[in-house]
Amino acid sequence: MNSLQVTKVNIQILFFGATADITGRRRIEIAIPSETTASEVSKILIAEYPSLATHKLHISLNEQYAAGQEIVRHGDELAIFTAVSGG
């Protein structure tokens, strides 16, 4: 196989509660290499906002809980948040 082509894809990131407070954002768009997994996206976000690492984080992809190994595709919506506390 030749050339690893680095194609970028754009995705939406949502923050809620504590993660919105840390980042000062509720929604951002980022460009990531294609074939990036959900947990790799969370590492990218932690690098950008290191305080996220002080919390236990959960990820959803397109409104479903993500285990982490899912490939994130162009136009996907990924949310990163702390353990839920409704009720």
Add this chain to the structure above:
Amino acid sequence: MNFFELTTDPIDVTSVARRLVPPECGATVTLDGYARRFTKQKDGQTRKTEYLEYEAYEPMALKEMEKLIAAAKQQFEISWVGIVHRLGRLEIGETSVVISVASPHRRAAFAACEWLIRELKRTVPIWKKEVYADGEHWVEGEKES
């Protein structure tokens, strides 16, 4: 009919429960969860909350609520479930969540209602902020990763 809703308006508990009185049933069990004044912290101290703020990832929260209802109906001999969760600012004593379960016989409804609130607190993407006189704190739940 099952129902699951998010609202910023005050919740009238009785009217939620009365939406579930199917003729084949004999009991509706209703949980009225409301904003607590005093919360014991992990360090043993008790904090006094002035008010709460809830926020949700709304479309995902609705999907998770729908999944919970489907799972409850698989596991328990129940007919219908209604869940209403409040968002935004809540004063102490105001209802934050109502879960009503109608079943032919009460036992299944009590069990399902307890299961539903436990799972809702673990899986539905809603977050609670406690606001104190001298600060505030987003409560983090217990969900396993």
